[in-house]
Amino acid sequence: MIFSSLIFMQTIANFANAKVISSVKPIGFITEAIVSGVTDTDIILPDGASPHTYYLKPSDLAKLKSAELVIWVGKDMEAFMPTILKNIDKQKQIELMTVPEIKSLLRTSHDKHEQEDAHSHDEVSQGHHGEYDEHIWLSPKIAKIIAQSIHDRLITLYPDKSTLIDENLDEFITKLTETEQNIAKKLITVQNRGYFVFHDAYGYFEAQFGLKKLGSFTINPAVQPGVQKVYAIQQKLKDHQAVCVFREPQFSPAVIEKIVSGTDVRIGELNPLGTSITLSKGAYSQFLSNLTQQLMDCLDRN
Template structure:
């Protein structure tokens, strides 16, 4: 009898230990990049943890999944990403997930009508009509695979407050299916997110209103949704893909516009501070600022997306105002 009790005593903790070890692997929302993680963190707060695949300082344009990343994706409650045109590194792993655990934001029916066409062509026709010949050369000089990552549309969807709101609603819906017992908390989180986002949207609109007509250049074509939403006046961008330096014709074109004072600011990014920005602005009165499209310094909390938008707004306003 004693022998049986001893066996039982040893077996139970082993089983419990195995269960405990297995649990954490199945208890997270995995977001592709940090700003998507910000939105997910607002909805999942107090329900399930949120993890981000892309480390700070890495680029979504050329990231390669590690074996540990693949494991996290397989074990996730839910994987949230923009889509294959933005995070090519996720396409294969996401395709293997059941539909209930895979949220591709670009494929959402409510998002499709909001997509903005991307790439050089639209920008050149809109802002570079005085330099058609130059811009054609610039297009040729930048390798065609600059479009490979973005395709037909600009995929920096997290820059749109409206797409962020729709993403939050979709994350709420997916988590509700997976965790119906957490309905009260998930509902409260979504309600709070929408209220705070609406409030931040009003404040940002007021902050940016005085600088709406001021021209500027951004380093890479990441801000179209934010700019369109708040009615800003971008004069153009240096490059579509930040991994690829702009060609000589493009730099000449930007330099000409800076000399003619068609822009008051040139924005770099925390992970991209290319010498071309200094070179092209040298000897002009243009100011230099920094825009952070991935919220690198912001930690994942329930209000981090609102912080991200507000930080971006302040980065625009301080340079465009000359503060």
């Protein structure tokens, strides 16, 4: 019994080695780019899980309590974070939704490209979103501010490595700017191709690159879309307004297969969490490039 306890404690200790912790993988991509060569990083949300439905494990608690810095989006995105973070020094956290430069770029429900006539009662009452869209990692513009915020905090934590931290930030900004330009060149060819997404998560990316999203099935991926919403989408598909419907790896509801049946609308897949990407210095640009290719694979077909 004692031996088993020792093994358990050692396992927890191993999980707690990383000094900078990010809540979700895309934020971890940005973090890794700035922290690379300075200290170790890790991510709370495992591949295949959703930030909207995840529950912390003992190993997660150990990571968070031992971290020198925790980077997360906000309470409406990661409902699993606020309770544990109440017991962690605010100086050891960056809650990105409270960063002033980010707050000025946030999208509200009034900013969305489509003002859908009505969400179903279930969707509205059970939606995870607050006033603002918290999928901020899908904005390259906001990603640069996130990187700057991480940089500034790291400088105070590791002043002896300030030169490396500065270099990491410069490299990240340069690479991301180049990636943005490449994405814009690719997506310009499909800007007039209408599509639906299962989960309304891509507003920042769509706004920056001028995409033609016609609507979403749900504002909360854990809640199935209502009958009225499904009917409205079916009508638009019958009117040939859309060429694609996109699902996600975490959520692939049967309703999508059913709704496109009998039409020439294609089903694509978008991965807003970058679950197939390995944590590395260039992972964020790879994440955006992969998302772009996923869009192109479905939209750019004759």
